[in-house]
Amino acid sequence: MEILVYLIPISLFLGGLGLVAFFWTLRAKQYDDPEGDAHRILSDEWDDNPRP
């Protein structure tokens, strides 16, 4: 059971990483236009003005 000493902190760290990643997506405005982004990827035109 000593393995728990490593595993629990590791799993918490990984989960925390996911949380931080979510905060980053939120700040990076990735939920502005989910539908538009889903369609834009299908366009074969070169996007001259990608979103900053």
Next chain:
Amino acid sequence: MCAQIAACPACAVAPSAEELARMSEVTEARIMLSLPTVHCAACISAVERELSRAAGVKSARVNLTLKRVSIEAEADVTAEDMIAALACIGYEAHELDAGTLRATATDKGGRELLMRLAVAGFAMMNVMLLSVAVWAGAEAATRDLFHWISAIIALPAIAFSAQPFFRSAWAVLQVRRLNMDVPISLAILLASAMSLFETIQGGEHAYFDAALSLTFFLLAGRYLDHRTRAIARSAAEELAALEVPRAERIEGEELVTVPIAELAVGDLVRVKPGGRMPVDGEVVEGQSELDRSLLTGETAPVFTGPDCIVSAGEVNLTGPLTVRVLAAGEDTSLHRMADLVAMAESSKNRYTSLADKAAGIYAPGVHLLSFLAFIGWMFATGGDVRISLNVAVAVLIITCPCALGLAVPAVTTAASGRLFRRGMLIKDATALERLAEVDTVVFDKTGTLTQGAPKLENLGEFARRDLEVALALAQASAHPLAVSLASTAKEARVKPANIKSIQEVPGYGITGVWKGETIRLGRASWIGTKASTQTATYLQIGSEKPIEFVFADRLREGASEAVASLKAQGMTLCLISGDGSAAVESLARRLGFDDWVAEALPEDKSARVNMLSDAGAKVLMVGDGLNDTAALAAAHVSISPATALDAARVASDIVLLGNNLSPLGDATGIAKKATMRIKENFGIAAAYNAIAVPIALLGFATPLVAALAMSASSITVSLNALRLR
């Protein structure tokens, strides 16, 4: 999981906080247009390509989720140019005022809720994993260790995430009342405290996972609710700003564009042909015709000249007018109409939503039940506080309105998303429920069922020669009757005659010389003939007998489908118009209305709606004009097209973004389904409680049962709501 909820259903209808925040940061010229018809990747590139090509445009970016485009451009580029450019490639566009899209406290609230949701979700998943080990049979030291780790994760997470509930509950308790947040906060707090106590004592049951999942699911419901409300609010603000109010004031020799608010009584204002009267006033100079359809519903243009009185909202058709301001701002007839609206609105606010009704029954019931459980177990165990408290907490957790909290927002989000894709914007949170109850539909005619644009009726009756002459004259004018005449004649492959010295006489008609004879096309009184009852214009060649071109209003696209579909649903239909009885009757008969009223004044319209409501009918009012605003506000629920005047749009609950009326029929269907789903959801939540509460009361509820009941009911409710999409 958190990201999923944030990204998926609600986004279809709501402007995200970041989007709005970003707009406010930009200080340079920015134009926002609403594009109700964009729907695919090809639309995005077509719109962006077309706009970027226009002079002065730095960049254009379409947001497909919100169906709008934001354009960064030089200061001299106007929204009208952009709208015209888009019309060329077949996209309908409406101006939005970027100024009102400020990042407000609301949007900060949305981001804050999302943060709390993410933290609660993260903590819930971790604690749930630890709990699985406990449920699987971890014992003694391992169990205590897991409980302690759970406590370390859960307590700070709850302290951060559940704040909205605590704050709201505290606020209500201070005024000695109850709302949904009181049992929620109590359950979360008691569960945490109880679990901490059990953990310290090395007890068997800890409800950290339940407390966290409760917080998580309720926050999810709160967040969805917030987004629906936020879009309702911002839609109202943005649409109110669709018509940017400016006027051209004459200052000495110059024309200066000023906001209407700056006009004072006695100022002189220039109104160009095609412009809308910004104020009530008196014509000082110029002759023209006025389109009063938005104010009164009359389709035929009315002559105006010096000393004539004009009202705000009328459209100037042919000649430039100089108007002396008699009343500006809040004194105009336009604003007096708003008073009628305000009076009618108060009755609408009395509607109690399904969620409020449910909360009214639920909140006291839960407290009573868990208190009874506590007392009962105190007796049964002979005063064992620990067991009694455990049972009371279990009851509180299990009955807690997880599913109830999600029941309404999940459905409203799904339904308004679906309506938004059909081009309808729900402005009011309870509009869907009210729409579902509708059994009577009252339509306005001009501008709602019809386009408010005339169409030549009797083309076949004329000689080729007359048509050629009429076309040549009509081409020279921007008057709506002339434009319609010209386009119909061209479609019939008529070639314009060769006419010299064409001259428009504003307010009367057009004159010219053809083969040495004077020809005139215009009003009956000007030509010198008797006017007919229908909308018509007259052509006279030399001294021949004048001939009459008769016009009728063109039906709006989808109008007959909408009427037919509503009729098929068993609704009572009624047409009320300010227009003359001949025009109203022919349209009513053509579309199959049972009942119609012509020449109705604005007061008559709202009185009629009130009369129907008093007789027990739930009235849906569909209208666009200023004369409809009072009726729109008085009706149980109201819809107006985006082309309506802002006063009408503000007064209505639902705005139709596209030009097509046919979504109306679907809308009532969707609303009915949505209300049914909400009721089903309440049923599901109640059923779960009916099973789980006895278990909890008898003391068999373990954290596992609580977690299962809570997750299962929340997920069922959400899935049931998603069936609407």
